[in-house]
Amino acid sequence: MQPTLRIVETEKLKTACSSCSLQELCLPAGLSTDEMKAFDQMIDRRRPLKRGDYLYRSGTTLQALYAVRSGFLKSCVLHEDGREQVAGFHMMGDLMGLDAIGTNAHLCDAIALEDSEVCEIPLSDLESLSREIPALQQHFNRIMSREIARDYGVMLLLGSMRAEERLAVFLLNLSQRFAARGYSSTEFHLRMTREEIGSYLGLKLETVSRTLSNFQSQGLIAVQNKHLRLLKIEQLRELVGQHTCRT
Amino acid sequence: MQPTLRIVETEKLKTACSSCSLQELCLPAGLSTDEMKAFDQMIDRRRPLKRGDYLYRSGTTLQALYAVRSGFLKSCVLHEDGREQVAGFHMMGDLMGLDAIGTNAHLCDAIALEDSEVCEIPLSDLESLSREIPALQQHFNRIMSREIARDYGVMLLLGSMRAEERLAVFLLNLSQRFAARGYSSTEFHLRMTREEIGSYLGLKLETVSRTLSNFQSQGLIAVQNKHLRLLKIEQLRELVGQHTCRT
DNA sequence: TCTTCGGTTTGACGCAGATCAAAACGGGGG
DNA sequence: CCCCCGTTTTGATCTGCGTCAAACCGAAGA
Numbered sequence: 001m002q003p004t005l006r007i008v009e010t011e012k013l014k015t016a017c018s019s020c021s022l023q024e025l026c027l028p029a030g031l032s033t034d035e036m037k038a039f040d041q042m043i044d045r046r047r048p049l050k051r052g053d054y055l056y057r058s059g060t061t062l063q064a065l066y067a068v069r070s071g072f073l074k075s076c077v078l079h080e081d082g083r084e085q086v087a088g089f090h091m092m093g094d095l096m097g098l099d100a101i102g103t104n105a106h107l108c109d110a111i112a113l114e115d116s117e118v119c120e121i122p123l124s125d126l127e128s129l130s131r132e133i134p135a136l137q138q139h140f141n142r143i144m145s146r147e148i149a150r151d152y153g154v155m156l157l158l159g160s161m162r163a164e165e166r167l168a169v170f171l172l173n174l175s176q177r178f179a180a181r182g183y184s185s186t187e188f189h190l191r192m193t194r195e196e197i198g199s200y201l202g203l204k205l206e207t208v209s210r211t212l213s214n215f216q217s218q219g220l221i222a223v224q225n226k227h228l229r230l231l232k233i234e235q236l237r238e239l240v241g242q243h244t245c246r247t
Numbered sequence: 248m249q250p251t252l253r254i255v256e257t258e259k260l261k262t263a264c265s266s267c268s269l270q271e272l273c274l275p276a277g278l279s280t281d282e283m284k285a286f287d288q289m290i291d292r293r294r295p296l297k298r299g300d301y302l303y304r305s306g307t308t309l310q311a312l313y314a315v316r317s318g319f320l321k322s323c324v325l326h327e328d329g330r331e332q333v334a335g336f337h338m339m340g341d342l343m344g345l346d347a348i349g350t351n352a353h354l355c356d357a358i359a360l361e362d363s364e365v366c367e368i369p370l371s372d373l374e375s376l377s378r379e380i381p382a383l384q385q386h387f388n389r390i391m392s393r394e395i396a397r398d399y400g401v402m403l404l405l406g407s408m409r410a411e412e413r414l415a416v417f418l419l420n421l422s423q424r425f426a427a428r429g430y431s432s433t434e435f436h437l438r439m440t441r442e443e444i445g446s447y448l449g450l451k452l453e454t455v456s457r458t459l460s461n462f463q464s465q466g467l468i469a470v471q472n473k474h475l476r477l478l479k480i481e482q483l484r485e486l487v488g489q490h491t492c493r494t
Numbered sequence: 495t496c497t498t499c500g501g502t503t504t505g506a507c508g509c510a511g512a513t514c515a516a517a518a519c520g521g522g523g524g
Numbered sequence: 525c526c527c528c529c530g531t532t533t534t535g536a537t538c539t540g541c542g543t544c545a546a547a548c549c550g551a552a553g554a
Contacts, residue, residue: 077403085403099399101392108399127385131378138374144391145348151398152346152355156324156332158405159449163541193501202406204542209503225502225550410511441532454511456533472520472532 016040017119025093025181026067027121027139035133042125048117049073055096055110055118062100064120068092071116072191075108076199086200088150089113089174089192092181095121098147113191158202161240166201167211168236171221175230186233190226263287264366272340272428273314274368274386282380289372295364296320302343302357302365309347311367315339318363319438322355323446333447335397336360336421336439339428342368345394360438405449408487413448414458415483418468422477433480437473 017028018036028039046069049055055066058078073090087108090096100106101123130137157166179185190197194205194212201208215221220236222229230236264275265283275286293316296302302313305325320337334355337343347353348370377384404413426432437444441452441459448455462468467483469476477483 077399079403079407083407085406087399087402098392099395102389102396107396127381127388130384131381134374134378137377137384141374141391142349144388144395145345147395148391148398149346149349149354151395151402152324152334154402155334155398155405156326158402159332159446160326160330199406207541451512460533
C-alpha cells in the first residue's frame with residue numbers, strides 16, 4: 001500500500017458527508033445510506049479559507065455551490081457606486097451560491113469572516129444526481145425555498161422595523177441558529193463588526209453600537225466587544241413588534 | 248361526440264401551455280414539443296381571480312404553485328402585530344408560491360390587484376415531471392434562483408437607498424418587466440396604490456406621492472393618478488446611485 | 495513594555511422622511 | 525347628473541437615525 005493512497009483515503013474519509021456531523025442540517029439530509037454514498041462521491045473537494053478570503057466574487061461565473069463546513073462567512077451585494085449591503089451571514093451547514101444559478105454569475109461577494117472550510121458541490125453533478133434521488137431533489141428545492149422565505153423576513157425587517165427591533169430580531173435569529181447547531185443559544189461570539197451588522201440591518205454602525213448599549217443598560221443582554229450573552233430572551237422577543245411601526 | 252366532451256376539449260386547448268403566449272417567460276420555457284405536451288397535462292386548471300381576491304393566505308398549506316396568466320397581484324408578508332410589507336408584485340409569466348415549498352405553508356398573502364387568472368401547477372407533479380425532463384428541472388432551479396437574486400436587489404434597495412433612488416429603481420424595474428412582456432416600457436398603468444408602493448419600498452405613501460411629484464416637476468416622468476409615462480429614462484437611471492448613501 | 499491601528503463607544507447636531515392635518519381628486523353607484 | 529368615499533396631493537411640524545467628531549479600547553507587532 002502506497003503512502004500516497006493512504007493519504008487520499010484518509011482525506012476522503014474525513015470529507016465524507018456520511019460521516020459529517022452536519023448531516024442533518026446540510027444538503028444530503030434525509031438520504032439513505034446508499035444515496036449518501038452516491039452523494040459523497042460528488043463532493044470533489046473541500047476548500048479551506050482564511051479570514052478575509054473571498055469564496056467567490058460578484059460577477060464571476062458559478063463554479064459550484066458551497067456547503068459551509070466550519071467557520072463563518074458573509075455575502076454582500078454590491079452597488080456600482082461602491083455601496084455594499086450585507087445580504088446574509090452563513091455558518092456550518094448553510095448552502096451558498098444559490099443566487100447565481102439563474103444567470104450562472106454570482107451577484108454577491110462571499111467573504112470569510114473567520115478561518116472557514118467549505119465543501120464544493122458542482123451544480124451539474126447535483127442536478128444529475130437529483131434526477132436519480134427524488135429525496136435529494138426535493139430537499140434541494142426546499143433549501144432554495146427556505147432562502148426565499150428568509151429573504152422575505154429580511155425585507156419585512158428592513159422595510160418596516162425600527163432600529164431596536166431590527167437588532168432584537170438579529171440577535172434572536174443568531175441565537176436560534178447557534179442552538180440548531182448544538183451551540184449555546186444564550187452566549188456566543190459575534191464574528192462580524194458593528195459595521196457589518198449595520199449593513200445587514202440597514203443601520204449605521206453608531207446606531208448598532210448605541211442600541212446594543214441600550215439593551216445592555218436595560219439588562220437584556222451583556223456585551224463586551226464581540227462576546228455576547230442574552231440575558232432576557234423573552235423580553236427581547238416582546239420588544240419586537242410592540243412599537244408603532246415606522247412604515 | 249358529446250357536447251360535454253367538446254367543451255372540455257376546447258377548455259383544454261385554451262389552457263394549453265403549448266399555445267400560451269407567455270411560453271417564453273413561463274415555467275415550461277425551452278421545452279421541446281413533446282415535453283411541452285407532458286407539461287400541459289400537468290396543469291389541471293386555471294383559476295380566475297377578481298380584484299381583491301386572495302390567491303392564498305399566509306399560514307395555509309401549499310396546494311400548488313401558480314403561474315400568472317393575466318392580471319396583476321401582490322404578495323405581502325405579515326407581522327403578528329398587523330404590520331404588513333409588500334414583498335413583490337407579480338404579472339403574467341411570474342411563478343408564485345415559491346416561498347412555501349420549504350415548509351409547505353405559505354408565509355405571505357397573495358392578493359389580486361386587478362382581475363387576474365393563474366394556472367395551478369401541483370408541486371408533486373412538477374417534481375416528478377422534472378425528473379423525466381432535465382431541462383424542466385434546470386429551468387425551475389433557475390427560476391427559484393432568480394427570485395433569490397431579485398430579493399437581494401430589494402434588500403440592497405431597502406437597506407441602503409434614499410427615497411428618490413428607491414422610486415427610480417421601482418419605476419425602471421416595472422418598465423423593464425412590461426417591456427419583456429411586449430408592452431410599452433415608457434407608458435403604463437400602476438396597478439397598485441401609493442400605499443402599496445410605499446410598503447414595497449419601505450416608505451410612507453406621502454413620501455411616494457411627494458417623490459413622484461418631484462420627478463414630474465423635474466420633467467423625468469408624467470404621472471396622472473395611476474397613469475404613468477417615463478420621459479427621461481436615462482436620467483432616472485443616473486439618479487440611482489449618484490447620491491451619498493444613507494447607510 | 496510601548497506603539498499602532500482597526501474597531502467601538504459616546505456626545506452633539508442636522509436632516510430625510512415620518513407624522514399629522516386638510517384639501518382636492520376621481521370613479522362607481524344611485 | 526350628483527354624491528360619496530377611497531385615494532392622492534400638499535403643507536407644516538416632529539423625530540429617529542444619520543453625520544461628524546473625539547475619545548477609548550484591545551489585539552498584534554516591534
